[in-house]
Amino acid sequence: MYQFSGKLKTFSLALIIIGVIGTAFSFYSGSKKTIEDAKHAIEASHNVGHGSSHEETAVHNDVADLENHTAKAAVHDVEEAHDATSDKEHAAHEEHVLHQLQNRPWSAFYVALFFSLGITLLVLAFYAIQRVAQVGWSILILRVMEAITANLLPTSIIMLVVIVASVMHLNHLFPWMAEGTVDPTSDNYDAIIDGKSGWMNATGFLIRSIAYLLIWNAYRFFIRKSSIKEDTANDGNKTYKKNFTASVIFLFLFMITESMMSWDWIMGLDPHWFSTLFGWYVLATLLVSALTVIAFFTIYFRSKGALPGVNDSHIHDLAKFMFGFSVFWTYLWFSQFMLIWYADIPEETTYFVMRFSEYKLPFLGMVVMNFVFPILLLLNSDFKSKPWFIFIGGFVILVGHYVDVFIMVMPSTVGSQWYFGIPEMSAICFFVGLLIFTTLRAFSKVSPIPAGNPFLKESEHFHYYNIEHSEEEGSTDHH
Amino acid sequence: MEASKVIHAFYTDDEVLLDAVKTVKADHHHIEEVFCPFPVHGLDKALGLAPTKLAITAFFYGITGLSFAIWMTNYIMIEDWPMDIGGKPSFSWIENMPAFVPIMFELTVFFAAHLMVITFYMRSRLWPFKDAENPDPRTTDDHFLMEIPVNNNEETLVALLSKTGAVEINIVDKH
Numbered sequence: 001m002y003q004f005s006g007k008l009k010t011f012s013l014a015l016i017i018i019g020v021i022g023t024a025f026s027f028y029s030g031s032k033k034t035i036e037d038a039k040h041a042i043e044a045s046h047n048v049g050h051g052s053s054h055e056e057t058a059v060h061n062d063v064a065d066l067e068n069h070t071a072k073a074a075v076h077d078v079e080e081a082h083d084a085t086s087d088k089e090h091a092a093h094e095e096h097v098l099h100q101l102q103n104r105p106w107s108a109f110y111v112a113l114f115f116s117l118g119i120t121l122l123v124l125a126f127y128a129i130q131r132v133a134q135v136g137w138s139i140l141i142l143r144v145m146e147a148i149t150a151n152l153l154p155t156s157i158i159m160l161v162v163i164v165a166s167v168m169h170l171n172h173l174f175p176w177m178a179e180g181t182v183d184p185t186s187d188n189y190d191a192i193i194d195g196k197s198g199w200m201n202a203t204g205f206l207i208r209s210i211a212y213l214l215i216w217n218a219y220r221f222f223i224r225k226s227s228i229k230e231d232t233a234n235d236g237n238k239t240y241k242k243n244f245t246a247s248v249i250f251l252f253l254f255m256i257t258e259s260m261m262s263w264d265w266i267m268g269l270d271p272h273w274f275s276t277l278f279g280w281y282v283l284a285t286l287l288v289s290a291l292t293v294i295a296f297f298t299i300y301f302r303s304k305g306a307l308p309g310v311n312d313s314h315i316h317d318l319a320k321f322m323f324g325f326s327v328f329w330t331y332l333w334f335s336q337f338m339l340i341w342y343a344d345i346p347e348e349t350t351y352f353v354m355r356f357s358e359y360k361l362p363f364l365g366m367v368v369m370n371f372v373f374p375i376l377l378l379l380n381s382d383f384k385s386k387p388w389f390i391f392i393g394g395f396v397i398l399v400g401h402y403v404d405v406f407i408m409v410m411p412s413t414v415g416s417q418w419y420f421g422i423p424e425m426s427a428i429c430f431f432v433g434l435l436i437f438t439t440l441r442a443f444s445k446v447s448p449i450p451a452g453n454p455f456l457k458e459s460e461h462f463h464y465y466n467i468e469h470s471e472e473e474g475s476t477d478h479h
Numbered sequence: 480m481e482a483s484k485v486i487h488a489f490y491t492d493d494e495v496l497l498d499a500v501k502t503v504k505a506d507h508h509h510i511e512e513v514f515c516p517f518p519v520h521g522l523d524k525a526l527g528l529a530p531t532k533l534a535i536t537a538f539f540y541g542i543t544g545l546s547f548a549i550w551m552t553n554y555i556m557i558e559d560w561p562m563d564i565g566g567k568p569s570f571s572w573i574e575n576m577p578a579f580v581p582i583m584f585e586l587t588v589f590f591a592a593h594l595m596v597i598t599f600y601m602r603s604r605l606w607p608f609k610d611a612e613n614p615d616p617r618t619t620d621d622h623f624l625m626e627i628p629v630n631n632n633e634e635t636l637v638a639l640l641s642k643t644g645a646v647e648i649n650i651v652d653k654h
Contacts, residue, residue: 338577342565379538465520 002306004444008436015433022426023109030105030423038098041417093127099172100417106171107413108423114265115289116431117155118282119281122290124149124220125254131223131247137317140310143448144297146227150442151435152220152354156213163209163265167202173413176200176271192272199263200271208264212257219250258283269412273351275340281332282408288325288370289401292394294318297439299387306448312385313464317375319384319393326374326397332402333367354411359418362403368472369400385467402428485511486633487614489647490623493519499625499643500525506639511626514618533602537595543620544590548583614651622646628653 017235127145130138166173175193180186182194182201193200226243233239259279267278275281295318301307302315340348355363373396383389450456463469490496497519503510509528523530552574556562556579561570564578572579600606618624625645627636633650640648 334577334580338580341577381534412591 001299002440002448003306004440008440012433012437012440016430016437017433019426019428019430019433022422023105023430026105026108026423026426030102033098033101035094035098035222037101038094038142041097041101042094044477097415097417100414101164103172103413104417104419105423106162106173107409109427110173110413111402111406111409111424112427113155113158113162114409115286115402116151116435117159118286119290119293120149120151120155120435121216121254121258122283122286123294124152125251125258126287126290126294128219128223128251128254130245132251134455136243136455137314137462139450139453139455139459140307140462141294141314141318142227142450142453143443143446144301144307144477145294146224147439147443148293148297148435149220149224150438153217154434154438155431158215160210162448167206174205174268174271175412176268177202180282190271196271196272200268205268208260212261214284215250215257217255219246219253222246223250227421227450228446231447231450233452240454266408269409270351272347274425275336275348275351277332281329281336284325284329284332284405288322288329289398291318291321291325292397293435295322295390297443299390301443301448303387306443309449309460311462311469313462313469314459315387315390316381316385316464316467317462319378319390322390322394322397323374323378323384326370326378329401329404330367330371333370337380351411354415355407357364358416359407359411363407366400366403366407369396370404373397373400381466446450483653484629484633485577485651485653486627486629486636486640487647487649487651488625488627488645489615489617489649490625490644491507491621491646492644493517493618493623495517496517496623497525499645502643503625503627503639508639509568513626514613514615514624516619516621517625519623533595533599536598541587541591541612545583547590548579548586551586552579552582553575567637579644587653633646636654 123145127142127149129135130142130145165171166177169177172178175181176190176196178188180188181190182197183189215416223243223246226239228248230239232242262279262282266282293331295315298307298310298318299315302310337352340352374393376394377389377396378384407422454461488499490499493515496513496515499547500522504525504527513522513526515522527640556564556571556575557570561613563570564575565622567574569575604612613619614626615622615624625640627640629636629650637648637650
C-alpha cells in the first residue's frame with residue numbers, strides 16, 4: 001500500500017493555497033480595471049504592438065477586435081472599422097478592451113481549469129478503453145488511472161461554478177451571451193449568432209454542460225466503487241462483466257459529450273468561427289496530456305515501490321502512446337490549419353490571423369514543443385523506458401499542450417491584452433496542487449493491484465521483446 | 480574435411496527452439512545459423528547477435544526524403560515554374576510551406592520505407608532469381624533448423640541436441 005506522506009500533502013496543499021491567493025488577487029485587480037486602463041492598453045498596443053510595425057499591428061488589432069466584438073462583426077467590414085473615428089465607435093472599442101482586461105483573470109483560470117478537467121476526463125476515457133478492449137498489459141496501472149480520475153469531481157464542480165457565473169453575466173468569456181445579440185432591434189444584434197441561437201442559448205448551454213458533467217461523474221463514481229468490489233468479488237467475473245458493460249456505455253456517451261463539450265466550452269468563445277474537426281483536435285490535445293500524466297504518476301509510484309510488478313515494458317508502452325498521440329495531435333492541428341489556410345475564406349481565417357499576429361511565439365513554439373521535441377526525444381526505442389527521458393519529454397508535452405489550450409481560449413477572450421503572469425501561474429499552481437492531492441489521496445486508499453481482474457497475470461508477465469528487464473534477470477517467459 | 484561438416488537439428492516449436500539455442504549456447508558451442516519459417520522474438524538475443532542498425536539507417540533515409548521533398552517542391556513550384564498556390568502569389572517557399580507538408584511527409588515515408596527494404600535485401604544477400612540458402616525446404620513450412628559446425632565433437636553435440644527436444648538430427652557435408 002502507498003502512504004501519502006505528510007510532506008507531499010503539505011506541498012500539494014501549499015500549491016492549492018498559493019493558487020487560491022494568486023487567483024483571488026488577480027480577480028481583485030481585474031475587477032478594479034476601468035475604462036482608463038482600457039484607453040492605456042489601446043495606446044500601448046498601438047505604439048508597441050508586440051514588436052511588429054505600427055501600421056501592421058493597428059490593422060491586425062482592428063481586424064481582431066472586429067471579429068471578437070459581437071456588436072460590430074456582423075455589420076461592418078474591415079475598412080469601415082479601420083476608418084471609423086466617431087466617438088461612438090471609440091467608446092465601443094474602449095469598452096470592448098475593458099471587457100478583455102476584465103476577462104483576463106477568468107480566462108487564466110478557465111485555461112487551467114479546462115486543461116485539468118480535460119486531462120482527468122481523458123484519463124477516465126483511456127481507463128474505459130482498457131476495460132472495453134479487455135487489455136492485458138495495463139491491468140497493473142489501472143489503479144493509477146483510477147486514482148487520477150479522483151480529480152474529476154472537484155474540477156467538475158469548479159467548472160459548473162464558472163459556467164453558471166458566465167450565464168449570469170459575471171464575465172464576458174462567451175460573447176454570444178451578451179445582451180441583445182439575438183434581438184433584431186438591438187444595437188448589439190448579430191445575425192450570425194441569431195442563426196446559431198438554436199444551439200447557442202443560455203438555457204441549452206447550461207443544461208448540456210450539466211449533462212456532460214453528470215454523465216462523466218456518474219461513470220467515475222460507479223466504476224471506482226465497482227472496481228474495488230471486483231478485487232474481492234470472486235463471483236465468476238460477474239462484476240468484471242458489469243464493469244465492461246458500464247465502460248461500453250460510457251465510451252459511447254463520452255465520444256458524443258466530448259465533441260459537444262469542445263463546441264460549447266471552447267468553440268463558443270469564438271461564436272462566428274467554426275471548425276468541423278474541433279472535437280477531435282481538443283481530444284488529441286487532452287489525450288496526449290492524459291497519457292503523460294498517467295506515465296508521470298506510474299513512474300513516481302513505481303519509484304516509491306508502490307507498484308510491484310510494473311516493469312520497464314509497461315513504461316515503454318506508455319511512452320509509445322505519448323509519442324504516437326503527439327503525432328496524432330500534430331496531424332489534427334495541421335489538418336485544421338492547412339484546410340483553412342488553403343481555402344483562405346475570411347470567416348475561417350480570422351481564427352488563425354488573430355493567433356498568428358498576436359500570439360506568434362506561443363503559437364509556433366507550441367508546434368515545436370508538441371511535435372518536434374517529442375519526436376526527436378522519444379523516437380529511439382531505448383529511450384522510451386528511461387524515466388528521465390519520459391520526464392523531460394512529458395514535461396515539454398504538458399507545457400506545450402497547456403499553451404495549446406491557452407491559444408484556444410485567450411485570443412477569443414482577452415485578444416491582444418494577453419500576458420503570462422500571476423493569474424495564469426496561480427491557476428496552474430492551484431490545479432496542479434489539486435491533481436496531486438486528489439490522486440495521491442485516492443491511490444493511498446485502496447490496494448494498488450486490482451486482484452480480481454482476470455487479466456492480472458497477463459499484465460504481470462508483460463514483456464516487450466526488445467527490452468531487458470533489470471528486475472527479473474533470467475526470466476523464462478517470452479510474452 | 481571435418482570443418483565443413485555441420486549438424487542440422489530440427490525443431491517444431493519456437494519455444495522449444497529458443498530453449499535449445501540457450502542450452503547449446505550455455506555449453507559454449509558456436510551456432511552458425513538458425514532457419515525459421517517466421518521471426519521468433521528473442522532469438523537474436525539468445526544467439527548473441529548484435530542489435531540491428533536498420534532503425535538508424537531508416538532515420539537517415541527519412542531525413543534524405545525530407546530534404547529531397549524540400550528541394551523538389553522548391554525547384555518545381557517556386558523556381559522553375561513559379562506557381563500561385565491557393566490564390567496567394569507570394570512565390571516564396573516558406574510562405575507556401577503548408578501546401579508542401581503532405582509532400583514532405585509522403586516522401587519522408589517513401590524514402591525511409593523503400594530504402595530500408597532495399598538495405599535489408601542487400602544485407603541479407605537477397606536478389607531476384609537467387610537460389611534459396613536454407614538447407615531444407617521444411618524450414619519454410621513448419622520446421623525450425625539449427626546449424627552447428629562440427630569440430631571432432633560429433634557425439635557430444637548429438638547427445639546434447641537430442642536432450643533439447645530436436646525431432647531430427649542430421650550430420651551433413653556443407654558444400
